[in-house]
Amino acid sequence: MDSELARVYEAVTQAVCPEDVFGVLTGPDEGEALAAVFRQMARGCHPDRFNGDPEARELAQEAFQKLNDMRERAERKLARKTYGEREAPSDDAPASGFTEIETAKHRYRISTTPLAEGDLCYVFRGTVAGGEGDPARIVVKVAKEPADNDLVRNEIRVLTRLWLDLGSGSKHLPVLLDQFKTEGKQALVLREIDAHDIPTILEKYPAGIDPAHVGWILHRLLSVLGFAHSKGIVHCNVEPAHVMVRPRDHNVFLIDWSYAAVEPARTGEGFRTVNELYSPPEAAERKPPVPASDLYSAAKCMVELLGGNPETGTVPPSVPDRLKRYLDFMLITAPRMRAQDAWEMHRELSQLRQDVFGHRGFIELPM
Ligand SMILES: Nc1ncnc2c1ncn2[C@@H]1O[C@H](COP(=O)(O)OP(=O)(O)OP(=O)(O)O)[C@@H](O)[C@H]1O
Ligand SMILES: [Mg+2]
DSSP: OOHHHHHHHHHHHHOSSHHHHHOOOOSSOHHHHHHHHHHHHHHHHOGGGGTTOHHHHHHHHHHHHHHHHHHHHHHHHHHTTOTTOOOSOOTTOOSSSEEEEEOSSOEEEEESSOSEEOSSEEEEEEEETTOOTGGGEEEEEEESSGGGHHHHHHHHHHHHHHTSSOOTTGGGSOOEEEEEEETTEEEEEEEOOOSEEHHHHHHHOTTOOOHHHHHHHHHHHHHHHHHHHHTTEEOOOOOGGGEEEETTTTEEEEOOOTTOEESHHHHOOOOSOOOTTTSOHHHHTTOOOOHHHHHHHHHHHHHHHTTOBTTTTBOOTTSOHHHHHHHHHHTOSSTTTSOOOHHHHHHHHHHHHHHHHOOOOSOOOOO
16 A cells, blocks of 8 residues: 555544644644645545555545545634644533543543443443544443453454555444553443444334345445455454444444454464354354355345344345345355355455446435
8 A cells, every 4th residue: 555645544544633633833824834734645645646546546535535624623723723722622522421531642531321232341432532523532342341351452453453554444444543451451442433233224224225225235344354354354253233334425334353363274263252143153163264254244244134034044035136146155054165255255246236236326325
């Protein structure tokens, strides 16, 4: 990946306020200083520079948009003469029912009521003190007991690896901002993802969603799986609560990497959990995880999203036959007979979507 693009992408991805991006503005005219830093960074990530490289271009578009958003925030602060002030609490920080945690990087205001509770972790919403608006919104995932620290540490390890080099999958990954320990319990800080997990979508659409939507959702999911697999990482726990869908720009995020295995064939790392409905048969059989394991679980999630039965893999009769057969290939019991390669399935799905759904442009999924 282009190093200048990577630098800008990382800066805007990790920033919680404009000062994190543009730094101290010196000289007689702060506005001019801001414009100069902005111009240099904008050159680094201008999408037109990457016309021949769709993967880089997509990342550049995202970085460019975030950079422009941060410039607007910086200009507003300059106009109010508050640029450089980080101490003010964020606009939407909770007024009560929160606790404060300070790390070497940031001070957080964290709600004391969990947003979600898993088997081993609580997830809380919060904000970064001195941050601004959306970029300041975070979630904190904390082990319930010190005995569960290992899994949180594993998620930190895996996310760090996934973020080592940028790629087409990066925009589908949670952003790790920080980590800390509280009362002996390991915690990690992620950017809040403004999206809906599949169970939330199914609450609104109990009979399932239009197969054309499943088409783009699975396409994004295969993209992040292809990216992770190319780095030797198997997620090992793809299930509906771990797939977050953002209808406004058709982005999809694969979250909860606590159970992921790194290079399982070489390291011997295995499945750390078995999900009765979504895990592939090899998980319960304590066989090694393979990329095909994630494809199986991804297909089960899509069956459910189509209004089908994830236990049996059956889908409603209205689902186009070709999509059904495509999913059946990912659901074969024997891992070696099953679809193996997320990128290959990604390519095949492009063709399938074109043939079956045609060019329908941006289709809205109201939430
Ligand atoms: N970055 C995020 N932004 C917004 N919501 C999130 C984010 N991360 C997690 N969530 C929400 O919290 C839920 C639980 O998250 P996650 O699966 O990571 O933790 P967990 O299941 O509690 O952990 P564990 O399974 O290890 O006990 C998700 O289904 C999602 O709805
Ligand atoms: Mg989870």
